[in-house]
Amino acid sequence: xxxxxxxxxxxxxxxxxxxxxxxxxxxxxxxxxxxxxxxxxxxxxxxxxxxxxxxxxxxxxxxxxxxxxxxxxxxxxxxxxxxxxxxxxxxxxxxxxxxxxxxxxxxxxxxxxxxxxxxxxxxxxxxxxxxxxxxxxxxxxxxxxxxxxxxxxxxxxxxxxxxxxxxxxxxxxxxxxxxxxxxxxxxxxxxxxxxxxxxxxxxxxxxxxxxxxxxxxxxxxxxxxxxx
Ligand SMILES: C[C@@]1(CC(=O)O)C2=NC(=C\c3[nH]c(c(CCC(=O)O)c3CC(=O)O)Cc3[nH]c(c(CC(=O)O)c3CCC(=O)O)/C=C3\N/C(=C\2)[C@@H](CCC(=O)O)[C@]3(C)CC(=O)O)/[C@H]1CCC(=O)O
Ligand SMILES: NC(=O)c1ccc[n+]([C@@H]2O[C@H](COP(=O)([O-])OP(=O)(O)OC[C@H]3O[C@@H](n4cnc5c(N)ncnc54)[C@H](O)[C@@H]3O)[C@@H](O)[C@H]2O)c1
Numbered sequence: 001x002x003x004x005x006x007x008x009x010x011x012x013x014x015x016x017x018x019x020x021x022x023x024x025x026x027x028x029x030x031x032x033x034x035x036x037x038x039x040x041x042x043x044x045x046x047x048x049x050x051x052x053x054x055x056x057x058x059x060x061x062x063x064x065x066x067x068x069x070x071x072x073x074x075x076x077x078x079x080x081x082x083x084x085x086x087x088x089x090x091x092x093x094x095x096x097x098x099x100x101x102x103x104x105x106x107x108x109x110x111x112x113x114x115x116x117x118x119x120x121x122x123x124x125x126x127x128x129x130x131x132x133x134x135x136x137x138x139x140x141x142x143x144x145x146x147x148x149x150x151x152x153x154x155x156x157x158x159x160x161x162x163x164x165x166x167x168x169x170x171x172x173x174x175x176x177x178x179x180x181x182x183x184x185x186x187x188x189x190x191x192x193x194x195x196x197x198x199x200x201x202x203x204x205x206x207x208x209x210x211x212x213x214x215x216x217x218x219x220x221x222x223x224x225x226x227x228x
Contacts, residue, residue, distance in 0.1 A: 005136040007119065014039035018079060022072050022096060023086035024048030027110045029055045031084045034120060036062055038130075047076050048087070074099045086110040113137045122147040127159025153201050161190070 014035065021031060024046050032055060035042055043064045046055070049071050059065040068076075072092060077083065083105050085093045093109045100107045109115035121132035122143035131150060133143045168186060172179045 005134060007134055007136060009121075009132060009134065011130070011132070012039075014082075015041045015043075017042070017081040019044045019082045019084065020076060020080040021046045021084045021086065022048065022076070022092075023084075023088075023110075024051035024055050024067070024069075025086070025088065026052070027086040028052075028084075029058070031086050031108075031110060031120075032058060032065070034123075035084075036065070038123065045076070045080065047072050072096065077103055077105060080105065083107045084110070085115075124150040124154070126151070126154050126156065128162050129154070129158055155198070155201075 019035065019042055021028060021035075021044055023031075025048070028046065028048060029052055032044065032046065035044065036058065040062060041064055043066075044062075045066045045068060046059065047068045047070060049069070051067060051069055056067065059067050072087075077096075077099055083096065083100055085096045085107060086109075087093065090112075093112060093115055097107050097109065097115050106117040107115065108118055108120060113119065119134065119137060121134050122140070124131040124133070124147050133146055133150075135143045165183070165187070169179065169183060172182055174182075
């Protein structure tokens with residue numbers, strides 16, 4: 001399958017790891033915000049020559065974020081597990097990746113797929129439910145739009161369902177196979193397909209898919225027309 005998305009999705013216990021963020025400008029602030037929104041107690045070292053006031057304010061609200069106002073040095077990689085590079089210096093990004101490789105550190109370089117060991121995703125949150133979306137870098141904008149559609153469409157009650165299922169699975173007796181059978185039976189309705197969609201969900205699905213397809217067709221046509 002030549003065209004498949006080969007990325008492996010996983011959900012990190014980031015609060016057990018140590019993160020280095022290099023760059024404290026606009027993009028650095030975006031990365032720090034994304035990390036802390038998901039995993040607010042993560043230990044993060046931010047290394048940057050300059051630090052935006054908003055980033056300082058965010059760090060002040062998170063005791064495990066440490067700010068180091070200075071230029072990046074290779075030794076900053078020591079004692080970290082993951083690295084985010086978000087400066088305005090592509091040469092520095094290449095140097096960070098080169099220094100991180102022999103240390104077996106995983107690196108994300110903002111907006112630079114060729115230098116990334118992992119990509120960030122659009123994240124849908126409904127209580128405890130979290131869905132990460134990857135377009136394999138094809139269009140982060142589509143990821144962002146899909147996030148909004150899913151946030152709007154997924155019923156808020158899903159979080160309650162999860163809470164109830166946790167209680168039920170804790171109470172179920174019997175062997176593993178019996179438990180799986182019971183849990184599948186209890187949740188059968190959730191997987192019931194379109195017949196089980198609420199009218200609002202059905203409408204959103206049609207609107208979302210319809211408008212994305214229409215938009216794609218318009219853009220494609222314009223591009224064909226504007227070709228020299
Ligand atoms: C999901 C999200 C997470 C986050 O960053 O937190 C994310 N980008 C987001 C938004 C966004 N990024 C860009 C735009 C402008 C419009 C556009 O270009 O489409 C917008 C839209 C906006 O801001 O509205 C610019 C851009 N991004 C990349 C390139 C380079 C390239 O494509 O070659 C360029 C061109 C730079 C340039 O032209 O200079 C590359 C990457 N961006 C990724 C993640 C990874 C792939 C994710 C995937 O598989 O989809 C990957 C590969 C690596 C990485 O950075 O991790 C977040 C949405 C969060 C949300 O709101 O839900
Ligand atoms: N701001 C955006 O939304 C956006 C969008 C698309 C592309 N970009 C590109 O992304 C890059 C970063 O953008 P930005 O807005 O975050 O820039 P920025 O100037 O706000 O931030 C860059 C940060 O990197 C730090 N830095 C530079 N060299 C360093 C070093 N040697 N050691 C430590 N820190 C160092 C700077 O002190 C600064 O805090 C730029 O190349 C920009 O063109 C930005």
